[in-house]
Structure formats: structure tokens, C-alpha cells
């Protein structure tokens with residue numbers, strides 16, 4: 001793609017402000033999907049499941065509406081928004097990248113909202129499901145085409161490095177996983193529309209898709225961001241490239257196996273790949289430099305380690321699920337160990353570390369709020385994962401009443417996280433705040 005970047009300082013400043021504005025809109029949109037269609041519906045579903053002591057009486061379309069809003073509406077919006085922003089900053093993305101980011105945002109928001117509403121109200125669902133999937137895919141393709149021609153701009157004076165860093169391969173792999181997820185989503189929604197079996201995607205196909213939607217795109221993208229940022233933020237050694245490549249390869253095989261319905265090798269593969277990825281990013285090894293925790297809560301490195309522990313627990317529970325799941329409790333707990341324990345903890349931790357600066361050179365409103373969001377999320381997740389296995393699988397039925405409690409704790413955590421970022425975005429940029437105090 002040809003470079004048409006205007007180097008005039010005023011134009012560069014205006015461009016930076018425009019980039020920050022688009023990113024802020026992507027992030028606020030993601031927070032809205034996380035809170036309303038995502039978490040509140042998730043809590044409602046869990047309270048209904050607790051009332052019925054079973055998942056079978058709950059409309060699967062509502063459960064899928066919740067999952068889609070969280071994975072695509074929240075995590076997807078964050079990934080696309082940060083992708084547009086950081087690649088525009090790093091490289092020679094043309095001026096029209098900002099316009100494309102706005103168009104992509106409009107298509108994406110319309111697509112995810114339509115999917116959620118269709119799952120709930122079923123209006124013309126045989127048409128609306130594929131339409132929502134097309135809108136989402138178009139939004140992503142606009143992002144993908146804009147950034148795929150990107151080349152990192154060499155920093156002045158830096159020696160010519162030998163090829164792109166390993167984190168970039170992981171981010172590219174995550175983007176391909178995202179593309180595969182949206183393409184598969186379109187295929188199953190067309191199939192549902194044509195066959196008339198819907199709007200919930202049939203259970204077997206949905207179970208396969210969920211492996212793709214989680215392990216192939218958010219997980220891999222988070223590995224990429226970890227390889228990029230953890231050496232700086234946690235003072236870790238540089239990532240072990242060979243191990244990260246091995247993790248990516250084995251993980252891809254695992255996802256392919258799951259798509260073919262071979263869940264036993266699939267789950268062993270994701271267990272192997274998650275252990276290998278944790279080793280590759282050195283997250284459990286002692287740091288070689290002091291972590292950079294200025295402006296965030298000092299427990300930030302601890303929560304990043306908790307997140308990686310959750311990922312391995314999720315993969316191990318996936319292995320248990322293929323052998324022993326009877327009522328969805330092991331699968332459900334594995335999924336939430338991954339989505340809440342790993343993904344959400346990483347987004348809460350790294351998000352509150354980088355987004356204040358990306359969205360307008362601000363400082364985090366309150367490190368204490370950051371701590372409480374992370375602490376409540378992990379307590380709620382621990383309670384949820386353990387009681388889901390015990391209650392759903394009838395090992396310890398006395399644990400049913402803990403499930404709504406875990407839901408309220410997790411809901412409080414996500415509300416505190418959203419408040420923390422929104423209060424941060426309402427503050428003036430750091431240099432203006434300092435000038436006002438002087």
C-alpha cells in the first residue's frame with residue numbers, strides 16, 4: 001500500500017488526535033457490549049439456570065447472544081480498535097486508514113447489535129442472522145485489508161533488524177483466526193437460515209465453533225500482545241521465539257481437530273500449546289528488570305500471572321470435559337476459566353495499563369479501582385468455575401446458591417473496570433492536567 005502520510009507537524013498532531021478519537025470510540029463501544037448485552041444477559045441466564053437447576057430449560061439463543069456480545073462485541077471491538085490505532089502509529093498506514101476505521105466501526109457495531117437483537121427477538125431471523133454476519137465480516141475485512149499491507153517504519157538510527165519480531169507473527173495468526181471465526185460464523189448463519197433451524201446454532205456445531213472463537217483468535221492475539229508488552233511492563237526476558245512458534249502450530253492443529261469434531265486430541269493440543277505459550281512469554285519465570293507499574297496498581301504483574309494460570313486451568317478442564325462432562329458443567333467452567341479468568345483478566349490488566357495513554361495521553365483515574373476490578377473478577381471467577389462443576393455436574397448440589405453470587409461479583413468487577421476507563425477518558429490529557437496544577 002502506498003504511503004501518503006503528511007509529515008507536517010500540525011497535520012501529524014491532528015492525525016494523532018483523530019486516531020485517539022477513533023480508538024476511544026471503539027473502546028467505549030466494546031465496554032457497552034461488555035456491560036449490557038454481554039454481562040447483564042449472562043447474569044440473567046445464570047440466575048435462570050440456577051432457578052431451573054439445569055441449562056436445558058434456558059433458550060440457547062439467549063446464551064449464544066451473551067457469548068457473541070462478549071467475544072465479538074467486547075473483545076473483538078478492543079482488538080480491531082487497538083489494531084487500527086497501533087498499526088497507524090507504527091507504520092505508514094495511509095490517511096484514509098482513519099476514515100476506514102470509522103466505516104469499519106459503524107459496520108461492526110451494526111452487525112454485532114443486529115446479531116444480539118435477532119437472537120433475543122427473532123424478528124426475520126432467517127435473514128437477519130446472515131445479514132449480521134455479513135456486516136461483521138465486512139467490517140473486519142476493511143480492517144484486515146487496511147493493515148495487511150502495513151510495514152513497520154524503521155525508527156531513525158535503529159540498525160536493520162533481521163525480520164519481523166515474533167509477537168507480530170502471533171498477532172497475524174490471531175487476525176487470521178479472527179477472519180476464520182467470522183467466515184465460519186457467516187457459514188453457520190446461512191446454514192441456519194436456509195434449513196430453518198435457529199436462531200440458536202445447533203449444539204454440536206456451536207461447541208466446535210466456540211473452540212475456534214476462543215482459542216484461535218482472542219487467545220492467540222493475547223499471546224502476541226504479551227510477547228510485545230510483558231518484557232517491558234513486567235521486566236521479563238524477551239520471549240522464546242521457537243517456543244511461541246511451536247505453541248502457535250500446536251494450537252492451530254488443536255483448533256482444526258476440534259472443528260473436525262475430534263475433541264480428545266483437540267483438548268490435549270490446546271493444553272500443550274497453552275503451557276508452551278506460557279513458557280515462551282516467560283510469565284512464570286523471575287523478571288530480569290523491575291516491572292513498570294507507575295500509574296497502575298503494583299499488583300498488576302501478579303494478576304497477569306493469575307491470568308496465565310487461568311488459561312492452563314481452562315485447558316486442563318477442557319481435557320476433563322471430553323472424558324467426564326455430563327451436564328455442561330465441565331465445558332462451561334473451562335470456557336469461563338478461559339474467557340473470564342484468562343481473557344478478561346488480561347484485558348483488565350493490560351487495558352488499564354495502555355489505554356489511558358493510547359486514548360489521549362491520560363493517566364489512569366485510580367489504580368485502586370484497577371485493583372478492585374481485577375480482585376473481584378478473579379474471586380468471582382474462582383467461585384463460578386468451582387461451583388459450576390460442582391452444581392451442574394451434581395457432585396455437590398449444595399453449591400447451586402453460589403452461582404448467582406459469583407455472577408453478581410463478576411458483574412461488579414466488569415462495572416468497576418468500565419467505570420475506571422470511562423472516568424479516565426473524562427480527565428484532561430496528562431500534560432494539560434499538569435499545566436493546570438502548576
Ligand code: HEM
Nearest residue numbers: 039042043045046063064067070071332339340407410411
Ligand atoms: C460476567 C459474568 C458472566 C456471567 C454471569 C456469564 C454467564 C454465562 C452463562 C450462564 C452461560 C451459559 C453456559 C454456562 O452456564 O456455562 C455463558 C456462556 C458463555 N459465556 Fe459467559 N458469563 C459471564 C462472562 C463472560 C465473559 C466475560 C465472556 C467472554 C469474554 C463470556 C463468554 C461466554 C461464552 C463464549 C459462552 C458460550 C456461549 C454459547 O454457548 O454459544 N462470558 N455465560
